[in-house]
Amino acid sequence: MPDKRTHRGPAPEDDRLFCADQIPPLRQAVEDYSWLLSRDYAQPSALKLVGDHWGLDRRQRLAVMRSACSDQQLTRRRQTQIQPTEAAGRILLVDGYNILISLEAALGGAYLFVGRDGCVRDLSGLHGTWRKVSQTLPAIELSAAAIDQISPSRVRWLLDRPVSNSGRLKTILEKFIKKDGRPWTVELHQNPDKILRQSSDLVATSDSVILDDCLQWLNFTQFALKIHPCTDRPLAIIDLQSKSIPEKPLI
Secondary structure (H helix, E strand, O other): OOOHHHHHOOOHHHHOOOHHHHHHHHHHHHHHHHHHHHOOOOOOHHHHHHHHHOOHHHHHHHHHHHHHHOHHHHHHHHHHHHHHHHHOOOOOEEEEEOOOOOHHHHOOOOOOEEEOOOOEEOOOOOEOOOOOOOOOOOOOOOHHHHHEEEEEOOEEEEEOOOOOOOHHHHHHHHHHHHHHOOOOEEEEEOHHHHHHHOOOOEEEEEOHHOOOOOOOOEEEHHHHOOOOOOOOOOOOOOOOOOOOOOOOOOO
């Protein structure tokens, strides 16, 4: 069936799966899974082992998988991460769908997770197509506000040409650029991941595959959400970095 969503929010079962009681076992599962990855256990079998041990649901396992990384990956990502205060005057390559969908999800009230590397990730998936939702334009505006604070010399948004409706998103972004006169470009590429992994410019992404190869990266989604204006609907961000239990797991 065609994707008819107009809102990018939480799945119906997420309030139960990611309530306060579920946070401690999820944190421990991230730690256990990361320990196995650090010792070269195969990802599918390691995730099944940890998920079965902690009795995790499919979406909980997805959150653990996206939040974990090996010690080796963590070390490299920390070494190549650039802070927003160091990005002024740099060329910024934006992993378009990765950034936009995470911000759409955040603004829609979906659960997001702070992983072991400090990146904020959502549980959404493209599945070969993208559809404009009610959070699309606010997410672009939030991206623009973050970019303005970073002050790069130039911004290149990279989108996956094979993803359905990429041309439409390109048009939406270009209209926004033209309206505000921003020094941005929007590019469709058959394989933007390859460009992001090989470029000497600063990359804005939380895609683990790209983070493990790129020369320098910016934790853009986290930075953008920090400057998100206060609203009546707080962001549902769960920190899975440690085993400590905060009074309020949602911040």
